[in-house]
Amino acid sequence: MKQAAIHDYLYHYFKSNNCDILENHHSQLKVKLTVDLDKLLMNRPFYWHYIEKINQKPETAILTFKTDPNDEGEGEFIHFGSPRLHQIFQSAQQLAPFIRLFHSVPTLEKKSIALKPWLGLNIKISYQCDVKKDRILSLGLQLINGALIDQFQSLLENLPLTPKIPDYCYTLQPLIRPLSGVRRIESYLVKMLNSETHDWANDAIRRWKHDLNLLDQFYDEEEKPETYHSEKEALKAQYEPKIHVQLINGGLFYLHDSAFSK
Amino acid sequence: MDPEIIFDHSWQDEFISRIDSDGPWANWEVYKLAFHAEEEKRIPTFEGLMAPEHLPHVSFLPHQIETAQTVIEKMHGKAILADEVGLGKTIEAGLIIKEYMIRGLAKKILILVPASLVLQWATELNSKFYIPAVPQRKSYVWEQCDVVISSIDTAKREPHRSLILKQDYDFIIIDEAHKLKNSKTKNYEFVQSLKKKFCLLLTATPIQNRLSEIFYLVSLLKPGYLGNAETFTKNYRSGKTKVKNEEKLKALVNQVMVRNRREDTGLNWPKRVIESIEIPLSDQERDLYDSLITLRNKLNIKGFSLITLQREACSSREAVYVTLNHMRKKFDNPAFNEIIDPLFDKINAIEGQSKANKALDLIKKINDKVIIFTEYRATQLYLQWFLQQHGVSSVPFRGGFKRSKKDWMRTLFQNNAQVLIATEAGGEGLNLQFCNHIINYDLPWNPMRIEQRIGRIHRLGQKNDVHIYNFATKGTIEDHILKLLYNKIHLFENVIGELDDILTRLNLRDLDKQVLTIFEESESAGEIQIKLDNISSVINSEKDLLKEEMQNEASGDS
Numbered sequence: 001m002k003q004a005a006i007h008d009y010l011y012h013y014f015k016s017n018n019c020d021i022l023e024n025h026h027s028q029l030k031v032k033l034t035v036d037l038d039k040l041l042m043n044r045p046f047y048w049h050y051i052e053k054i055n056q057k058p059e060t061a062i063l064t065f066k067t068d069p070n071d072e073g074e075g076e077f078i079h080f081g082s083p084r085l086h087q088i089f090q091s092a093q094q095l096a097p098f099i100r101l102f103h104s105v106p107t108l109e110k111k112s113i114a115l116k117p118w119l120g121l122n123i124k125i126s127y128q129c130d131v132k133k134d135r136i137l138s139l140g141l142q143l144i145n146g147a148l149i150d151q152f153q154s155l156l157e158n159l160p161l162t163p164k165i166p167d168y169c170y171t172l173q174p175l176i177r178p179l180s181g182v183r184r185i186e187s188y189l190v191k192m193l194n195s196e197t198h199d200w201a202n203d204a205i206r207r208w209k210h211d212l213n214l215l216d217q218f219y220d221e222e223e224k225p226e227t228y229h230s231e232k233e234a235l236k237a238q239y240e241p242k243i244h245v246q247l248i249n250g251g252l253f254y255l256h257d258s259a260f261s262k
Numbered sequence: 263m264d265p266e267i268i269f270d271h272s273w274q275d276e277f278i279s280r281i282d283s284d285g286p287w288a289n290w291e292v293y294k295l296a297f298h299a300e301e302e303k304r305i306p307t308f309e310g311l312m313a314p315e316h317l318p319h320v321s322f323l324p325h326q327i328e329t330a331q332t333v334i335e336k337m338h339g340k341a342i343l344a345d346e347v348g349l350g351k352t353i354e355a356g357l358i359i360k361e362y363m364i365r366g367l368a369k370k371i372l373i374l375v376p377a378s379l380v381l382q383w384a385t386e387l388n389s390k391f392y393i394p395a396v397p398q399r400k401s402y403v404w405e406q407c408d409v410v411i412s413s414i415d416t417a418k419r420e421p422h423r424s425l426i427l428k429q430d431y432d433f434i435i436i437d438e439a440h441k442l443k444n445s446k447t448k449n450y451e452f453v454q455s456l457k458k459k460f461c462l463l464l465t466a467t468p469i470q471n472r473l474s475e476i477f478y479l480v481s482l483l484k485p486g487y488l489g490n491a492e493t494f495t496k497n498y499r500s501g502k503t504k505v506k507n508e509e510k511l512k513a514l515v516n517q518v519m520v521r522n523r524r525e526d527t528g529l530n531w532p533k534r535v536i537e538s539i540e541i542p543l544s545d546q547e548r549d550l551y552d553s554l555i556t557l558r559n560k561l562n563i564k565g566f567s568l569i570t571l572q573r574e575a576c577s578s579r580e581a582v583y584v585t586l587n588h589m590r591k592k593f594d595n596p597a598f599n600e601i602i603d604p605l606f607d608k609i610n611a612i613e614g615q616s617k618a619n620k621a622l623d624l625i626k627k628i629n630d631k632v633i634i635f636t637e638y639r640a641t642q643l644y645l646q647w648f649l650q651q652h653g654v655s656s657v658p659f660r661g662g663f664k665r666s667k668k669d670w671m672r673t674l675f676q677n678n679a680q681v682l683i684a685t686e687a688g689g690e691g692l693n694l695q696f697c698n699h700i701i702n703y704d705l706p707w708n709p710m711r712i713e714q715r716i717g718r719i720h721r722l723g724q725k726n727d728v729h730i731y732n733f734a735t736k737g738t739i740e741d742h743i744l745k746l747l748y749n750k751i752h753l754f755e756n757v758i759g760e761l762d763d764i765l766t767r768l769n770l771r772d773l774d775k776q777v778l779t780i781f782e783e784s785e786s787a788g789e790i791q792i793k794l795d796n797i798s799s800v801i802n803s804e805k806d807l808l809k810e811e812m813q814n815e816a817s818g819d820s
Contacts, residue, residue: 001302009295016291069318080302081316083392089299096288096296097273098280122297124304127265130338130460131308132365136301153297161290178281179274186269194264200308201265207338214486217493230457231485237432237459238339241265247273248300249293252281 001080007067010078013088017095027068028075033060040091099251103259104160107168115165115254117143117174119181120152122248125193129204129241136248139188141181143174148188159259171254178252186245193243201241208239305365309335313360320390322357323529323722325522326350330357332520339367339460340483342439342519347466347713348721349522352383355435355462356391359409363393368432368460370408371395374453375437377413381665383437384411398422404429414441418452432459439463442482443475453482473498473505480518488514532698533727534720536754538744539624541616542736550582550608551575551738560601569739569781573637576740577704578617579609580640617733618648621701624731625654625681631697634683635715637704642683645703655679661686668692695723701731705743707774709753713761716754730754739781746791747777750798751805764804773797 001009007029014031015021023030033041038060039048051058064075065084071077078085105113118140125135140152149155165171176184212235219228280286288296305312311331314322326349333341333354339362345351362368373395375383380397387395387409396403398412404425414436417426434456436442442450442463461483477494480487488494488511500506524531543551554571574581583606590602625632636642642658649656657671657679675682676696697719706712720728732754734744748754753761765771776797784790 009298012291013295016289016295079318081318081392083394086303089296089303092292092296092299096293098277099288099290099293100281100285101287101290122300124300126305126366127308128367130367131334132305132367133308134304134306136304138297153294157294163287163290179278182274182277190267193267198265211484211486214484216486218481218486218490220490227454227485230455234457234459237457243265243267244270245267246270249288249296250273250277251287251293 003067003079006078006080006085007065010065010067010085010088013092022062023064027066027071028064028073029066030062030064030075032062035060037091040094041087093249097247097249099249101156101161101163101251101253102165102169102171103253103255104162104166105169105256105258106160107166110168113169113256115169115171115256117171118152118253118255119143119178119185119250120156120253121182121185121250122153123185123189124244124246124248125189126244126246127200127241128244129201130207130238131200137189139185140253141176141185143176143178143181144172146176146184148185155259156253159255161253165254169254169256189245198241204239204241208235211235211239311357311361312364313357316360316364317391320353322353323350323527325527326354326357329354329520329522330361333358333462334361337518337520339433340458340518341461342463342465342479342483344465344519344521346521346523347717349524349527350722351464351466352386352437353390354520355437355464356387356393358462359387359393359433359435360391362433362460370429370431371410371433371435372417372426372429372431372456373409373411373435373437374414374417375411377415378665378668379437380411380413381669387411401425414449414452418448423452427455431457433461434458435462435464437464438466439479440465440475443478445478445481450478450482458483476511476515480515483518487518529722532720532724534716534755535727535729536732537730538732538734538749539620540734540736540741541620543738544612544614544616546608546612547575547579547616547735548737550579550605550612551735553605553608554582557601569778572739573704574640576617576735576738577636577638578615578641578644579612580644581638583609584638584640615644615648617703617735618645620733621645621703622649622652622654624701625649628699628729630680630699631675632681632699632701633694633697633715633719634681634701634703636683636685637706639685641703642685645683649681649683654681656681656683658682659684659686692718693721693723694718695721695725698724698726699729699731701733703733705732705734705740705748707743707777709748709751709761709773710765710771712748712753742787742790742794743777746794747798750795751801760805760808764801764808767808768800768804770797770801 007027010029011021011024014029014037017037018034019037020032021029022032035058038058042061048058065078066073066075067078069077069079076082076084103115105115107113120138120140123137123139125137127133127135138151138153140149140155141147212232215228215231215235219225311327311334313330314327329343329345333339333343343351343354345354359368359371363371373383384395384397387393393409395409395411396407398404398410398416401421403410404422412422416422434453436453442453444450463479463483465479477488477491489497498505498507498511505511551572554568554575557571558568571582571585574585586602586605586609590599621634634645636645639660642660646656646658655678657674659668659671659675659682663671671682672692672694675694682694682697700715700719702712702715716728716730732744732748734741765773770776777794780790780793784793
């Protein structure tokens with residue numbers, strides 16, 4: 001992640017969480033936190049406990065960041081490895097797990113427009129043995145006809161969306177309930193993952209068996225000591241191939257057919 | 263076989279309940295930011311390192327990056343890191359830990375290091391790697407903290423031991439792992455009982471040559487990799503100490519061990535400039551030294567005390583005084599005192615010490631930071647007083663200082679004082695590379711100690727040539743050691759680690775004892791000379807052999 005992108009990210013993060021932006025130059029960003037963000041980021045439960053108990057007006061923290069390492073000015077230097085950035089990444093996920101949005105369709109005539117329900121899930125898939133890699137999928141499932149599309153998030157990001165249902169729009173009732181939608185997406189993922197070739201997993205299993213074999217030779221007695229069993233467990237933890245599927249975030253989206261016309 | 267697919271379902275109830283109660287719903291901007299954070303954090307490939315991008319303020323050396331990658335990709339996270347001293351093993355370990363943490367493959371991590379290094383590891387991991395490693399101080403730390411640093415001695419004792427064994431550690435790191443060479447010790451047994459998913463054993467001492475040690479160390483890491491004790495002996499041991507099938511063993515060990523050598527790193531190491539300084543004794547000092555020799559005939563003191571006294575007299579009158587005084591109190595009988603007491607007069611007669619004067623001149627001439635190493639506390643105290651009398655600021659340093667005091671003294675030396683006077687090489691891990699002058703005020707008889715001394719400043723980060731001044735009082739035992747042994751084996755020019763290799767191969771790691779025996783048992787100076795000559799020629803021929811082997815290895819690789 002480039003420094004400029006980090007600066008941008010921080011700006012949008014604080015702005016969209018309603019913090020006052022006190023300064024914003026090329027490297028510097030100075031913000032005054034809201035009460036919610038202060039509680040989330042500053043790790044000072046005793047202060048908040050105290051303030052709320054005596055019913056005082058709280059003074060939220062002011063944070064200054066800089067993204068240029070040569071910036072001589074004050075502030076916490078933020079780069080891709082900064083614990084602070086990762087704290088902010090994590091808090092974004094805590095703040096925004098679920099959403100519901102409506103397509104803000106431009107209407108010329110005063111005619112009512114139907115919006116169709118979609119279930120959108122952003123998903124992280126981790127392939128893990130003694131090494132690991134991730135893949136991110138963004139799937140959208142139409143809850144009437146069951147159509148499933150990939151890269152749903154980038155489609156959404158190019159649409160005008162609003163949290164309130166726009167005038168002259170109405171939503172169609174889903175035929176597939178959201179929870180069933182989630183199950184459909186899961187079974188799609190299982191099918192997709194099982195159709196992949198898993199050389200990485202086969203290699204890991206080969207290593208696992210090899211090391212197990214050595215272990216058995218090392219403890220060749222009948223009565224295996226406890227260390228044998230813990231080593232065996234360790235080998236399983238080290239090599240056993242697994243695929244973890246986790247939700248990043250997800251929601252319901254009511255979209256007009258024109259969203260897919262281009 | 264298809265790998266198991268594990269879905270996290272924990273979010274589903276909450277999602278459905280928000281649908282049912284119509285919210286609360288996230289802000290669209292923050293929702294997008296949460297998604298993009300995950301995209302940024304995504305690990306795109308099994309191979310390669312993510313950690314360097316997370317640590318832009320650390321400039322890793324090529325061999326450190328390569329080592330981390332080898333350990334993770336080729337050794338699958340179980341390895342012995344055996345770089346030569348000063349190449350940054352801690353950095354390599356930190357890089358590997360960081361990489362596993364970023365990839366989410368290691369969360370609970372246990373780091374076992376010598377007690378004196380606990381805080382140093384903690385500082386390094388926190389400040390350099392942003393790894394929230396906690397030094398173990400209270401027993402609840404084991405459960406509450408993910409990354410804990412402790413000494414083995416603490417960890418193996420109750421209540422810690424049981425608590426540790428209850429934790430599900432992903433990664434175990436052990437510094438100074440060569441101390442685990444004996445499989446019968448409590449420490450070994452403790453480490454063996456730990457569940458090791460990923461594991462690093464750090465050691466600066468090359469171990470290829472001590473057969474059973476390599477076996478036990480590798481067996482901690484990968485039990486069975488070298489067979490069991492019985493098959494190992496059968497396959498690789500011939501006679502009592504000799505190795506057979508050496509090539510095969512080496513090849514096997516190299517699959518689980520990374521050993522970077524200075525010369526392979528392609529770095530420009532600062533030069534060592536060595537100067538031996540012969541110091542003539544004043545008449546009074548000579549008188550004292552000579553009368554110590556005559557004690558041999560007058561008194562039936564065991565040789566050790568006599569030679570110790572002589573060595574002390576080479577260092578300072580204070581050093582010899584302390585020991586004599588101690589002896590007088592111990593034996594306290596008229597006959598003994600009659601012989602000893604004149605020596606105190608001779609000590610008192612000494613005015614101004616030749617070595618100290620020389621040191622003062624040299625320090626003033628150098629006009630920069632200097633480390634003085636001495637073997638004796640009394641000399642250390644004297645020098646501190648003496649330098650202070652002449653307006654030179656100094657700080658003391660001893661192996662026995664607590665870590666915090668060591669750090670404080672190091673900082674004082676770096677920022678406020680010109681001279682650091684140390685009685686020990688300061689233990690492992692002391693970095694003084696901001697200084698590039700060492701005075702060996704007196705010489706230890708274990709040449710490894712000399713290497714450790716030099717290693718404090720001749721290490722990564724040293725930007726200047728390193729100057730080493732060896733003091734030897736003329737016509738004394740010290741003079742012999744320097745001229746007849748140390749200079750002949752080119753001790754001071756040696757690459758760090760090389761001598762250890764050689765002494766290990768020769769089974770001569772107790773060289774200091776051998777030297778002592780020579781001095782005790784020889785009847786004449788000529789005999790001492792011949793015997794020391796023998797030792798140095800054995801060492802030198804082994805050194806040539808080692809060089810040849812390494813050249814063959816290198817040409818065989820290409």
